[in-house]
Amino acid sequence: VGFAYQPWHLGLLVYIGFIPLIHTWFNHRSRDNFKSGYLFGLIYNFISNYWMGVNSGADFSVVLLSLISAVVYLALFWGIAGAIIGALRKDVNLYLILPFLIVCLEWVRSFGPLGYAWGNLALTQTDYLPLLQNIDIVGTYGLALWIISVNVILYHVVQSGTNVKKLSLFTAIIFIGLFISGWGRMQLFEPKSDSIDIAIIQPNVDPNEKWDYSSRQETMMFMDSLYGVAISLHPDFILFPETALPTYLRLNNRVRSQLQTKVDASGIPILVGTIDRIIDPNGDKVYFNSAMYLSPEEDYEMYEKIHLVPFAEYDLFPTLFHPLEKLNLNIDRGVFRGGSDYKVFKLNEVEFSDLICYESSLPRIARQFVQNGAEILMIQANDGWLGESAGPYQHFELARLRAIENRIPVVRSGNTGISGVILPTGAVQRKIPLGVEAVFKETIPLYTSGSFYSRYGDVFATLCFVIFLVIGPLKCIKKLF
16 A cells, blocks of 8 residues: 555555455454554555655654654554454444544544644545546545445455455446546636746755855855746746745845845746744744745735644654754754744735645645635745655645645645646646756646635545444444443
8 A cells, every 4th residue: 555655656556455454354353453453554654654764854863763753653543443443343334334434534633733644545546637536525535435445345345255246347337437527527627718927946956055054155146046037937926945045034134125126126926935033022033934925016925834844843742852953954943833824915816825845735724725715826845855755756746636626726836846837637737857957937727716625625524424423433332222
C-alpha cells in the first residue's frame, strides 16, 4: 500500500493491498489485531512518508526523531482499527463495517495540532482523474470508502469462493461507471469567459544556502533578476514561492520600498512568501510564516500561515523537544505562531487566497478560503529541504485534490518545484519539473468557484461516522439490553 503513493505510479495496488490485513483482522482477537494493524501501519507509513527523514535543514538526529515519531503515531490508527474489528467481529457484519471504520479513522486523524490528511488513501489515485471527480461531493473520504470496499469484496470472493462471477461483475460495473461518469463530468466543466495571466517564479535556490548570511545579498540579487523577467512577461499578477526572500520583508523597509516601487511602476501586483516577526507582550520574539501582497498604489497586506507543521515550525512539546527550535532555518527563529485570519486578497475583480506549503494537504483549510470568496487558490511552497524524494511529488498531487474538491483553479509556486497550474478538474495545465529554474506565464481560466464540498464540507465523512456507530458499537450495546 505504501508504494501506491507517488512518485511510483502504482495506485492500483491499493485495491488489493489490504486483503492480507483484512484476513488477519477477521480471524483474530483485538489484542492480536492491534499488533498486526500496528505493524502494518509502521511499514505502510514508513514507505509512504520516508521523505520526512531526508530534511536537509536539520541535524540528522532531529530528522530521524521526527520521522520515527510520525510513523509511530500514524501507525496507531491502524492498530486501533484492528482492535475495534477484533472487538466487534462476533456481533456485526465485518464486511459492512470495515469501510466505514477506515473512513472514520482517516477523518479523525485530520483534526487537531497533529492533524494529518497528507496520507489519505485518495492521494494514491491521482493518476486516475475520472475516479476523483466525485470528491467535490464526498471529499477524499468517499474514495477511501470505495478503496476499502473493493478490498473487502475481493477478499470475500477469494475467501468464500461463492458468487465469484456476480461480485466480480458488480465491482467491475461500478469501476467502469465511475470512470465514465467522471470522464463525462470533466468534459462538461466549462470556464467563464474571463481569465487572468499569472507569472510564476520557481527560483530553484538551495534553501540551506538562502539563509546563510554570506549568501543573502547574492540571493536577493538573483531573486530581483527573476522578478525582472516576470515583469517582462506582462502578466496581471506575479507569484513568488514560500519564504522567497531571505529577509523579514515587513520589517525591512528598504527592500519592501524597492519592491513597492517596482510594483507601482509596472502596475503588476505580487505575492511574496516571507518570514515575519513581532515582539509579544512578554518581550519574546514570535515568528510567522507569512505572505505579503503588494499591489500598485496600495498598502501591503499580510497572510499568516494558519496550520503549522508540528515540530518543524513549532514545538508541540517545547520542553521535551527543545532542540527542534533550530529546525529548518539558520536564523534565530524562536517558535512559529499560527495565524487565524482566512485572508482573501483582491486582484482587480478576482478574489484569491493563499495556502502556504503544508496547508495545501488539509481539505478544511482550502475549503474555508473558498467559502470566504476565493476564486483561485495560490500555493506557495518550499520543498527544497526534501531534495528529490517522494515528498515534493506527493505535495504537488495534493494540490490537484484541492482543485477538484472545490472546483477551483490552483496555481502553485515551489522554490525548487514542483510549480504549475491545475484546473478544477484536476488536470494539469502546465507543470515545471523539480530542480529547474523557471519563470513562466500562464493564462488561468476563471470558473464559478465552489462545490457541494466547499459549501457543506465533510458531510459524507460525518455520515460514515454515524453509520459506523449505528451498525457497530451501538448495535453491540443494544444487544446487552
